[in-house]
Amino acid sequence: MKIHTTAKLLAAALGVSLLAAGCSSSSPSSSSTANSNQKVELSFWTWVPNIDKVVALWNTAHPNIHVTASKQAQGDEEVTKVLTAAKAGNPPDLFQAEYQALPTLVSNDVAADIKKQTTAVKSHFADGVWQQVTLGTDAVYGLPQDSGPMMLYYRSDLFTRYGLAVPKTWDEFAALAKTVRQKAPKSYLTTFSSADPGWFAGLTEQAGSAWWSVNGSTWKVNVNDAATKKVADYWGNLVNTGVIDKQPMYTPAWNKALNDGTLLAWPSAVWGPGVLAGNAADTKGKWTMAPLPQWTAGENKTGNWGGSSTAIAAKSKHIDAAVQFATWLNTDPQATSGLVTQGGLYPADRDAQSGPALASPPEFFAQQTDFYQLAKQIADTAAGVTWGPNVNVTYATYKDAFGKVITSKGAFTSAVDTMQQATVDDMKKNGFTVATG
Amino acid sequence: MSTAATRAGGRRRGRTAPRRVPYVFLAPAVVMFVLFLLVPIGYTVYLSLRRVHISGLGLGRGARAEAFVGLANYRAVMHDGEFWHGALRVLGYGAMLVPAMLLLALLFALLLDVPRVRLARFARIAIFLPYAVPAVIASLVWGFLYLPSVGPGQYLLQKLGGSPVDLLSPTTIYFSLINIAIWGGVGFNMIVMYTALRAVPQEIYESARLDGASETQIALRIKVPMITPALIMTAVFSTIATLQVFSEPFALRPLTNSMSSTWTPLMKIYQDAFAHDDIYTAAAASVVLAAVTLVLSFGFLRLVQKRAFGQER
Numbered sequence: 001m002k003i004h005t006t007a008k009l010l011a012a013a014l015g016v017s018l019l020a021a022g023c024s025s026s027s028p029s030s031s032s033t034a035n036s037n038q039k040v041e042l043s044f045w046t047w048v049p050n051i052d053k054v055v056a057l058w059n060t061a062h063p064n065i066h067v068t069a070s071k072q073a074q075g076d077e078e079v080t081k082v083l084t085a086a087k088a089g090n091p092p093d094l095f096q097a098e099y100q101a102l103p104t105l106v107s108n109d110v111a112a113d114i115k116k117q118t119t120a121v122k123s124h125f126a127d128g129v130w131q132q133v134t135l136g137t138d139a140v141y142g143l144p145q146d147s148g149p150m151m152l153y154y155r156s157d158l159f160t161r162y163g164l165a166v167p168k169t170w171d172e173f174a175a176l177a178k179t180v181r182q183k184a185p186k187s188y189l190t191t192f193s194s195a196d197p198g199w200f201a202g203l204t205e206q207a208g209s210a211w212w213s214v215n216g217s218t219w220k221v222n223v224n225d226a227a228t229k230k231v232a233d234y235w236g237n238l239v240n241t242g243v244i245d246k247q248p249m250y251t252p253a254w255n256k257a258l259n260d261g262t263l264l265a266w267p268s269a270v271w272g273p274g275v276l277a278g279n280a281a282d283t284k285g286k287w288t289m290a291p292l293p294q295w296t297a298g299e300n301k302t303g304n305w306g307g308s309s310t311a312i313a314a315k316s317k318h319i320d321a322a323v324q325f326a327t328w329l330n331t332d333p334q335a336t337s338g339l340v341t342q343g344g345l346y347p348a349d350r351d352a353q354s355g356p357a358l359a360s361p362p363e364f365f366a367q368q369t370d371f372y373q374l375a376k377q378i379a380d381t382a383a384g385v386t387w388g389p390n391v392n393v394t395y396a397t398y399k400d401a402f403g404k405v406i407t408s409k410g411a412f413t414s415a416v417d418t419m420q421q422a423t424v425d426d427m428k429k430n431g432f433t434v435a436t437g
Numbered sequence: 438m439s440t441a442a443t444r445a446g447g448r449r450r451g452r453t454a455p456r457r458v459p460y461v462f463l464a465p466a467v468v469m470f471v472l473f474l475l476v477p478i479g480y481t482v483y484l485s486l487r488r489v490h491i492s493g494l495g496l497g498r499g500a501r502a503e504a505f506v507g508l509a510n511y512r513a514v515m516h517d518g519e520f521w522h523g524a525l526r527v528l529g530y531g532a533m534l535v536p537a538m539l540l541l542a543l544l545f546a547l548l549l550d551v552p553r554v555r556l557a558r559f560a561r562i563a564i565f566l567p568y569a570v571p572a573v574i575a576s577l578v579w580g581f582l583y584l585p586s587v588g589p590g591q592y593l594l595q596k597l598g599g600s601p602v603d604l605l606s607p608t609t610i611y612f613s614l615i616n617i618a619i620w621g622g623v624g625f626n627m628i629v630m631y632t633a634l635r636a637v638p639q640e641i642y643e644s645a646r647l648d649g650a651s652e653t654q655i656a657l658r659i660k661v662p663m664i665t666p667a668l669i670m671t672a673v674f675s676t677i678a679t680l681q682v683f684s685e686p687f688a689l690r691p692l693t694n695s696m697s698s699t700w701t702p703l704m705k706i707y708q709d710a711f712a713h714d715d716i717y718t719a720a721a722a723s724v725v726l727a728a729v730t731l732v733l734s735f736g737f738l739r740l741v742q743k744r745a746f747g748q749e750r
């Protein structure tokens with residue numbers, strides 16, 4: 001316990017060296033790229049379920065570039081592992097990276113710039129998605145794999161029972177939240193979660209926030225911009241007047257509330273049906289998906305919650321071969337349909353979004369037959385976003401700062417100011433050139 | 438014994454000098470100690486003196502360089518309000534937890550040591566069993582029990598007409614955490630004390646009884662003083678465990694708004710290392726935490742050494 005941190009480090013280092021031993025014995029000694037009579041071995045870290053079945057398709061069709069996928073923990077844990085492996089000099093050739101983690105990986109010199117190999121496939125992706133792999137620069141640091149355009153899920157059965165209309169704007173949403181409290185005093189329209197910064201970030205993107213941007217060689221940081229404060233203030237009023245719930249998402253209590261109808265709606269992302277099926281199994285067929293409420297009536301905008309890309313290690317000996325595989329994985333119809341059916345992803349590739357694999361709705365939403373047609377329309381309206389090099393700090397601060405204002409019934413905008421302060425302080429401490437405002 | 442065997446034995450003795458043999462036996466332990474304790478500690482100290490410097494956007498090659506910064510990370514830790522607030526919270530938590538847990542453990546040990554106690558074996562195992570449950574799992578289960586909408590206790594309370602109690606509010610969280618720690622820790626401490634009690638020679642009790650002492654008097658006047666070393670040892674262990682409390686609050690944190698992810702010093706270290714990717718500050722804070730723990734536990738030992746071990750000298 002005393003050496004918790006170091007023990008973890010050491011364990012990681014040991015794991016990496018073992019892995020390195022495994023790799024070096026199987027990969028060819030030459031450092032040249034894919035060559036017709038030479039077999040290339042690529043390692044690929046990912047957490048997509050059943051990815052090995054998709055990779056197997058590639059391996060049969062490409063005997064000279066063999067990819068070995070190894071399953072990883074989702075999200076930040078994998079990033080930490082990739083960073084450690086790269087520090088030890090043995091990163092995997094390819095790895096899955098959430099969009100907001102890319103800048104951290106790039107600034108650690110872990111992810112390669114693959115601009116020249118990927119100019120042809122840019123048109124496969126919506127602009128908002130593509131922006132997330134360029135970080136607002138001229139480079140390209142990964143190929144988009146899946147995206148998480150946000151939408152509203154609501155209990156259509158309870159909406160009918162209480163005589164509620166689906167809100168088109170956030171004003172209607174707030175009014176509806178009050179109505180729900182009157183008609184069903186034990187229920188709430190939804191909850192504000194201090195545990196999910198990605199959710200909040202997506203909501204502010206819809207309002208037009210730009211937390212980071214690049215200006216020459218300077219980072220502009222604006223986590224507390226007007227759009228973000230507007231969103232924070234909106235939710236703060238709802239929470240502090242008791243009109244909506246304030247419990248964190250992804251707890252047993254939250255699952256129960258979704259399951260027994262205590263929570264009537266969930267602003268979430270396109271992957272929501274999978275979560276509802278797993279966490280609120282009793283409500284099958286009772287939910288309906290609609291576009292997120294808008295800030296101005298008649299608009300069509302949304303943000304992204306989650307989504308990831310396939311990045312290539314800067315230290316990989318076979319960058320060209322790796323890009324070839326990553327391109328296939330994320331744009332080839334056979335591969336993307338595998339990602340959808342086997343991995344349960346919502347593909348970033350625009351053709352795949354209307355492909356045969358998404359022709360019928362998710363099983364949990366069987367009654368909403370046009371689910372994916374509507375989802376594609378919404379996906380095209382997702383705002384672009386530039387992530388900064390320390391999203392991890394901003395996100396970690398979100399959890400504590402919002403936890404605090406919720407407990408003390410404080411102003412939500414002050415939590416946003418805390419996030420800005422922590423983000424800028426961390427960047428300055430590390431030497432980044434930063435401008436604010 | 439044949440001559441061949443004698444000769445072989447003689448030759449072997451000639452090759453390895455007897456004074457080297459102890460070192461050969463010690464080697465595995467020493468190697469392990471160096472590899473898994475000294476080297477990591479050394480590496481932590483090394484990391485704690487370094488820092489990353491990034492230039493410009495920090496994107497692209499060569500934008501990131503690691504350099505020695507002397508004691509800058511330690512200065513940062515010293516001025517880190519959150520770290521020391523965490524330490525204060527843990528002191529408050531420990532001040533309630535350690536005495537309560539040790540008194541309860543002592544009470545159980547004394548009760549089990551009373552002659553003709555019933556179901557002693559069953560009770561001993563039942564009290565000890567929670568110690569075998571990993572802290573993270575115990576905390577998750579307790580956390581679920583605490584939640585108003587899923588805990589059975591809360592359910593009964595509501596059925597009886599009460600309103601659910603918020604066991605995860607900024608103040609009640611202390612008691613919720615202490616409850617988990619006591620549940621998991623009493624068994625271990627009880628076993629240590631009980632074992633010490635069994636080692637006390639029975640003749641002492643016999644003579645005390647002949648002198649007319651009651652069981653309560655025997656317990657307070659003889660048993661407790663006789664197992665003082667065990668009490669001190671459990672106190673030191675509990676103090677160290679308390680200063681480094683991590684699993685319980687870490688597991689409860691996602692269930693509530695009222696706890697920060699830097700609630701204890703070790704949580705702050707974890708946050709720095711694995712959420713902020715700042716392994717250098719985390720290393721410095723780890724060294725500080727280890728030093729404080731060392732000073733406190735050795736200080737406590739020195740303080741009570743004379744009383745506890747005086748007669749053994």
